[in-house]
Amino acid sequence: MADTGWFKSSYSSNDSDNCVEVRITAGDEWLKSSYSGGGNDHCVEVRLGRGVVGVRDSKDRGGPALWVGAAGWSSFVGRIKAGNFDTAR
Structure with missing residues (x-):
């Protein structure tokens, strides 16, 4: 599956950093929101598996x-x- 970018709720304001986002991508990497900043460790990460999603x-x-x-x-x-x-x- 090709990378289709990050998805955030339409109810989230554009300047809000308090959102959960998901991204569909190929591979088995853990992903976090691009809104999280480089060193921010206060995030939810997701990972796509075969028929499952890890959080x-x-x-x-x-x-x-x-x-x-x-x-x-x-x-x-x-x-x-x-x-x-x-x-x-």
């Missing part, structure tokens, strides 16, 4: 990761895009 805390790269099935992850991202987790409601 971990960048402050503890050797620590546990949460692995979610691809269908569950797609549902989660869809609900974010739909604003289901928007606290401003």
Whole structure:
């Protein structure tokens, strides 16, 4: 799968650094948002696997990761895009 860039919720303002983003890419690397800055270790990282998506805390790269099935992850991202987790409601 080719790199298609980072995706952020449309409910996030352009200047907001408090967002979770995802990126679809080829390979098995852990990815973090381009909004995170070079040395920022206060991020959520994601990794695509075969039928699963891994999520971990960048402050503890050797620590546990949460692995979610691809269908569950797609549902989660869809609900974010739909604003289901928007606290401003």
